Amino acid sequence: MKDILSQAEIDELIQSLNTKSEEPVLVKKEKVKPYDFSRPNKFTREQVRAIEDIFSNFAKLLSLRVSDFVRTTCFFEVTFIEELTFFEYTNSVQKSSLVGIFRVNQSDHNASVELSYSAVESIINLILGGDGNCNQNIFSGYTEIEINLIKRVLNIFIQPMIDVWKGFADIKLNLQRVENMGQHIQIAAPSDIIAIVTLKAHIAENEGFINFCIPYFLIEPVLRNIAVTKGFTRTSKPDGVSHEEYLKNKITNNIVEMICNLGKAYLTLDELERIQAGDVIKLKKKTTEQAELLLNNIPKFSVDLGQKNNKIALRINNTIERTS
Structure with missing residues (x-):
């Protein structure tokens, strides 16, 4: 015979059902990314990452070149890469x-470099x-002198x-x-896909930007080589x-x-022509003076010469302070 529920048990069951029905039901919303079929993406993620690595290396080299040209510290870094149509850019x-x-490779294909006003004015100010x-x-616009100065700077990019x-790719560039x-x-059709690589420019105490506009049809022949090159295998920093x-x-194992x-000694051309084995060259350094030890051609230590285990040896005495 089936058990019969008491009135108290029936009330408790109804109350539990009402409590569950009051709890909100969470519905997970799937993230949907709109896709424009009229403008399909040309660059894959791997290609974008590889281009970012290439321009990161370029930014380091450019920092050295521009800093040397304007004789002050300049720093460039990649901020983002974007795929646009040429019309949007x-x-x-x-x-x-x-x-x-x-102009790239003496062809009809061109790429462009855009310099912001703050970057242009800072560079011109330093040059002058x-x-x-x-x-x-x-x-208030640019003068012919300012434009010619920027031409000299852009030639440093090459x-x-x-x-x-x-x-x-074996590329050749001509401004x-x-x-x-x-x-x-007009370096591409309005509907052509281009890659915009933006570099943030730190020049003296000012900041600006540099935009590189690269049409897809210009870079497409080398995209496959970029994506599969082993030189761009990324290594992550270990945890902890x-x-x-x-x-x-x-850098520990760098040489x-x-x-x-x-x-040092100074000779005339006549003396240099007549020099032969057995001649003695007098240096402009006394025997009591210490020699210099250079690291990457920079004087770093003063040393004494000696001998150890039948080999010439050096004893480091003092550190040579660099004067700016």
Whole structure:
């Protein structure tokens, strides 16, 4: 015979059902990314990461070249890479920017480099002997002298760019012209897909940006080589290791050249022509003076010469302080 529920048990059952029905039901919303079939993506993630690595190396080389040219510390870094149509890019070019047009491999294909107003003015100010500061709120156009100075700067971009692409493609670049109306440049059709690589420029105490516009049809022949190259295998930092320790371990095995500078001597061309075996050359250093030990051609230590185990040896005495 079936058990019969009491009234108290029936009330408890009804109450439990009501309690469960009051609990909110969570519905997981799936993230849907819209896809424009009229403009399919041309660049894969692997290709974008590889391009980022290439331009990161370029930014390091460019930092050295520009710093040497303007004689102050400049630093460039990749901030982002974006895929756009050429029409979208030209609409975003600022009126105060300067755009350099480069011809690639002596063909009809071109790429462009856009320099922001703050970057242009800071560089020009440094070239002309200033401190690199500029008034970013005032723009009155560019003179022919300023445009010619920027041409010299853009020509500095060529060799580092060739170096970082070496191994993927043998490219040749030639600066064609510099435009101060970047919205009207024509290096691709409005609907063509391009890659925009943006570098943040730290020049003196100012910041600006540099945009590299690369049409897809220009880079497409080397995309496969970029994606599969072993040189771009990424290694992640081990867990629990600080960034400083990780970098220290990476450079520990680097080789540093050491040269002992015994002294200097100056000869005329006539003396140099008549020099022969057995001649004695007098150095401009006394026997009581210490020699210099150079690390990567930089004087670092003062040393004494000696002998150990039938080999010439050096004893380090003092550190040579560098004077700026």
